[in-house]
Amino acid sequence: MSGALATTRAGEGAAGLQTAVRIRELTKHFGSGDQRVQALGGINLDLYAGQMSLIVGPSGCGKTTLLSVIAGILNADQGEVTIFGEDVTKMSDRAKTKFRARRIGFVFQQYNLLPALTAAENASIPLVIAGWSKAPAVRKAGEVLTAVGMGKKLQSLPSQLSGGQMQRVAIARALVHDPHLLVCDEPTAALDHDTGLTVMELIRESVVRPDRAVVVVTHDNRVFHFGDRIAHMDDGRVVEIEDRDRHAAA
Numbered sequence: 001m002s003g004a005l006a007t008t009r010a011g012e013g014a015a016g017l018q019t020a021v022r023i024r025e026l027t028k029h030f031g032s033g034d035q036r037v038q039a040l041g042g043i044n045l046d047l048y049a050g051q052m053s054l055i056v057g058p059s060g061c062g063k064t065t066l067l068s069v070i071a072g073i074l075n076a077d078q079g080e081v082t083i084f085g086e087d088v089t090k091m092s093d094r095a096k097t098k099f100r101a102r103r104i105g106f107v108f109q110q111y112n113l114l115p116a117l118t119a120a121e122n123a124s125i126p127l128v129i130a131g132w133s134k135a136p137a138v139r140k141a142g143e144v145l146t147a148v149g150m151g152k153k154l155q156s157l158p159s160q161l162s163g164g165q166m167q168r169v170a171i172a173r174a175l176v177h178d179p180h181l182l183v184c185d186e187p188t189a190a191l192d193h194d195t196g197l198t199v200m201e202l203i204r205e206s207v208v209r210p211d212r213a214v215v216v217v218t219h220d221n222r223v224f225h226f227g228d229r230i231a232h233m234d235d236g237r238v239v240e241i242e243d244r245d246r247h248a249a250a
């Protein structure tokens with residue numbers, strides 16, 4: 001597909017869209033002394049609601065580190081990350097865990113399904129963690145699984161599913177608690193090309209709503225065209241931002 005493409009310098013914003021993720025002067029190092037590695041070297045980036053944003057760049061440039069800080073899994077050294085107006089970098093670990101459970105959904109390259117649980121039970125986990133009792137949680141998970149094309153596999157175990165089907169279960173699990181932000185780390189990396197495209201389409205359809213945002217880390221350039229905003233990273237920095245008008249005439 002093709003659409004109008006605008007390239008801006010890192011840090012510039014797009015007008016008229018609600019900011020979902022606001023990142024300012026974010027730094028992160030690992031190790032110390034000779035082993036010290038700068039993973040993030042002062043990131044400034046805005047990602048918008050109603051959009052799918054991609055974070056791309058060469059191996060080791062800091063993509064997963066950035067996604068982990070956005071998702072509140074990893075603490076930054078310095079800087080600020082606000083998610084729909086809430087500053088995760090200022091939260092206590094306890095508050096962050098609660099915030100994550102309520103507001104964020106996760107999809108990873110590895111599906112991380114529990115092998116002894118059915119598809120519906122796996123997808124219900126965030127609701128059970130949020131305090132739902134099992135029967136309504138599994139029922140709700142069944143609805144979301146049906147919406148992602150897995151209605152006939154609710155009782156299947158992960159070992160009975162293909163990679164693409166397992167990723168659909170993982171997507172249903174990520175969406176079941178109706179998060180505002182969906183973060184995906186290489187969601188297509190373990191899938192063949194066509195299945196990868198279907199999964200990206202599904203993620204896009206499921207989350208691109210005015211009050212929701214999705215951020216995908218990927219090195220798979222075959223899925224770049226799904227992005228509304230593409231942040232290119234190199235050596236711990238955002239070096240270029242592409243904004244694509246998906247509705248523009250080809």
Ligand SMILES: Nc1ncnc2c1ncn2[C@@H]1O[C@H](COP(=O)(O)OP(=O)(O)OP(=O)(O)O)[C@@H](O)[C@H]1O
Pocket residue numbers: 030031037038039057058059060061062063064065066219
């Ligand atoms: N836990 C860690 N301990 C030490 N160094 C780390 C750790 N995690 C990441 N790094 C280093 O930080 C830098 C950024 O890593 P990161 O995993 O964020 O990159 P990436 O762009 O996601 O790479 P890839 O595409 O290969 O997954 C790399 O130099 C990496 O070796």
